[in-house]
Amino acid sequence: MSLADDLKAPLRNADRFFIGGKWVEPSSDSTIEVTDSTTEELFFRVAEAQAPDMSRAVGAAREAFDEGPWPRLTHAQRAEYLRAIAAGLRERTADIGQIWPRESGVLHAIARGGGKNAARTFEFYAGLADTYPFEEPAQPTVGEFGLLVREPVGVVGAIIPWNAPMSLITYKIAPALLAGCTVVLKCSPEAPGEGYLVAEIAEAVGLPAGVLNVVTADREVSELLVRDPRVDKITFTGSTAAGRRIASLCGERIARCTLELGGKSAAVILDDADLAAAAGTLSSAECFLSGQVCSSLTRIVVTRNRHDELVEALAGTFSQVRVGDPFDERTQMGPLAARRQRDRVEGYIAKGIADGAVLATGGGRPADLDRGWFIEPTVFGNVDNSSTIAQEEIFGPVLTVIPADDEAHAVALANDTVYGLNASVFTPDLDRARAVARQLRSGTVGHNAMRTDFGIAFGGFKQSGIGREGGLEGLLPFLETKTVILDGRPADYA
Structure with a gap:
């Protein structure tokens, strides 16, 4: 029996992984049961990634960054894909309204707006293609002409918790994609549905192969993503205890990391x-x-x-x-x-x-x-x-x-x-x-209220994390800064 036979969620490929632009068979028969938090009944099953699956996803993202077109497109060209994903999210907003409450317990009255909110975030980052200075002139102390260039950090491992997956997926992959990064999205075993939905949208809009790869894994296999030297950056939302572990592993190989952790x-x-x-x-x-x-x-x-x-x-x-x-x-x-x-x-x-x-x-x-x-x-x-x-x-x-x-x-x-x-x-x-x-x-x-604003920036002091998500601040962690010093002015700066 195919896993799709007992599928209750509005997803087409929960028995597979989205890797290299295709829905691929898992390396094992291992699955994860996702339970409806209200009824305690099976909602759907999803394939559970093993070490070969994670390695395959990382390899696809690495190849897409090193050899594919994505980092070599202009920011404006990448922005068009972000706008297409935004349109896809709006079309699937009813599905998000079904998945999020069943996985995490949020009210349907709130969840049914999740697709529109996520779409607006993709559109915000698409808009930065025209306004953010990814390259700007600078006067060097040596040489004739300088450039300050902001380039993609590389392959990103994005690890998502179960409480608000669509929002957190959006604030990680939208700026990463605009920057020119490729992504391995690791969904939570408790709430993988929104990640698979985003993968379906990425396939539908024709996102180049390997730019976004989606798998679901538990902690042991997730740690392989953090350890993999082919991954340049980890962006994680979750507990402070897990964040400490991720930071220590990233520190071993000086990988970049953004950590949005716990609070009290x-x-x-x-x-x-x-x-x-x-x-x-x-x-x-x-x-x-x-x-x-x-x-x-x-x-x-x-x-x-x-x-x-x-x-x-x-x-x-x-x-x-x-x-x-x-x-x-x-x-x-x-x-x-x-x-x-x-x-x-x-x-x-x-x-x-x-x-x-x-x-x-x-x-x-x-x-x-x-x-x-x-x-x-x-x-x-x-x-x-x-x-x-x-x-x-x-x-x-x-x-x-x-x-x-x-x-x-x-x-x-x-x-x-x-x-x-x-x-x-x-x-x-x-x-x-x-x-x-x-x-x-x-x-x-x-x-006089509980207020956070991802349109400005969100993140914490002390053990609540490292870095910020949302707004312009949320783009910066996916960029590396390069200084270029030339003997003269290029034609477009003459």
Whole structure:
């Protein structure tokens, strides 16, 4: 029986890999089952890459970069392919709306916009073909004429997590392709569907062979991608623990890497903030992807004299969240992505209780949902900032409220973490918000909301990563800078 016989996902080639511009047979019969996070039923099966498959994908990308047309096209020519991919994403937006909720638990109301959002990102990077200075004159201290040239870094290994695959695929491969790189896209075993969908679009638009290669693999085979000397750069989104391993392997061979890692982000509630509004905003934000977001504001820091009031407000708003089927328009929060993810979150909740934090609401499974990886929205109060639930990334809908002595202490507590991905300041005073924001050691700081902006740049301080994604900053990691010094001016600079 072909894997396609029991395929429920809107994909045509999940039993193969997209390598060298073709759908190729895997080297083994090994497969991965992708489970619907709401029903716990089989969604589809996908071929699992082994060492020969990964090597074949890397070889195709290497050949496409060294010998193929892609790096030798103009940026404008490559931009036309990006625009074609954008059009393909818009055409497949309904399919994305089916795949993402079933794999990861996001609401269908959000997922159905994923294709359009991804398309806009491809179009943004296509637009840089006309505006970014990939080559510009420079006055050398020796010689007559200098050029500062920005060229593609080479073969890129892009490793994608399971929580928001399409968005993360887009912010990696769109700038990489514009730069002239070739890519091996390694999909997550829990959520490979969007990667395969992008491969189908790449095939449909006639992307040159080997420019984009798509495989799904678990950790051991994924590490072969990181180790392979034919790969010039790794771009990774995932846990800080995995990021440390990737950085160490890249360091062994001085490979370039961009790492978008974990977070334990703080919301600093100043003494003039509207607590009811803050509670509503924080509860609503944490519903997105059931809290399975690295930038979630899960550490709520507030002065002691307002602590109890905020905990009560959060418990009131978060406990009212409607948890259920992500395809039901009434649902406000769906399931977690997998059984092991729910087990992880439940383990942290148990640890919080054991360590003496006050469970204000939640902590269990919804009583009316006997299938699916659901967890109740959970709030802890009186959390010690040194405790496990205050310091480690839970990756679920669990808020921890931490009391502070005053504003300075709140800032110190917010910064007292190995992470530095996101933060927010809650106050009606713009100048005060800006002043506190500048004191927070975080890649992004929002105001009165959970805010990140990939149109500007996204990434973290400290152990939240290396480099930035999104916007113009997200193009730079896929470029190498070359200095050219000539004895005179070329004709087009005369």
